[in-house]
Amino acid sequence: MELIALSLGLPAQRFSGFFKDQTTSLKLNHYPPCPIPNLALGLGRHKDSGVLTVLAQDDHVGGLQVKRKTDGEWILVKPTPDAYVINVGQIIQVWSNDRYESVEHRVIVNSEKERFSIPFFFRPAYYTMVKPLEELIDEQNPAKYRAYNWGKFYTTRKGSNFRKLDVENIQMEHFRVTK
Numbered sequence: 743m744e745l746i747a748l749s750l751g752l753p754a755q756r757f758s759g760f761f762k763d764q765t766t767s768l769k770l771n772h773y774p775p776c777p778i779p780n781l782a783l784g785l786g787r788h789k790d791s792g793v794l795t796v797l798a799q800d801d802h803v804g805g806l807q808v809k810r811k812t813d814g815e816w817i818l819v820k821p822t823p824d825a826y827v828i829n830v831g832q833i834i835q836v837w838s839n840d841r842y843e844s845v846e847h848r849v850i851v852n853s854e855k856e857r858f859s860i861p862f863f864f865r866p867a868y869y870t871m872v873k874p875l876e877e878l879i880d881e882q883n884p885a886k887y888r889a890y891n892w893g894k895f896y897t898t899r900k901g902s903n904f905r906k907l908d909v910e911n912i913q914m915e916h917f918r919v920t921k
């Protein structure tokens with residue numbers, strides 16, 4: 743988080759105040775083998791809604807895919823042994839007023855092998871009002887998002903996240919300021 747703050751021209755400790763009563767959690771994912779993998783998904787398309795995700799992928803069985811922005815193709819994130827995948831969450835996108843972008847991802851299943859993954863979701867306190875940082879907005883760069891309450895967003899989002907939906911579930915895009 744300190745490096746992200748510095749990369750935005752902010753003091754290294756700029757984000758620390760948001761994590762006093764953090765709602766951070768660790769999840770253990772298990773994807774059993776699926777006989778007809780092209781008819782199922784392990785995890786539906788989504789963006790991580792928190793601040794930062796540190797993901798330990800299964801070293802042997804791939805499955806995580808990210809959506810490439812240029813053509814919408816789903817690209818496999820090949821497992822690198824002993825390495826973590828760091829995922830920018832939607833809150834960083836809002837704080838940075840879109841200088842950082844959160845990537846859409848999903849997990850496909852394997853017909854023979856089970857797969858495990860362990861994501862660590864770094865998240866702020868429930869009462870945090872998420873909005874673009876004041877230092878990053880001015881007349882030339884107006885705020886692209888309205889403020890939203892993290893706790894309320896998170897509980898609403900939990901009800902729709904990870905379903906195999908054809909339409910987008912609730913996203914912070916719904917708080918985007920439209921001209």
Ligand SMILES: O=C(O)CCC(=O)C(=O)O
Nearest residue numbers: 771790799806849859861
């Ligand atoms: O299993 C994976 O590799 C990714 C899991 C994931 O995206 C999530 O739990 O939010």
Ligand SMILES: [Fe+2]
Nearest residue numbers: 788789790847
């Ligand atoms: Fe995710």
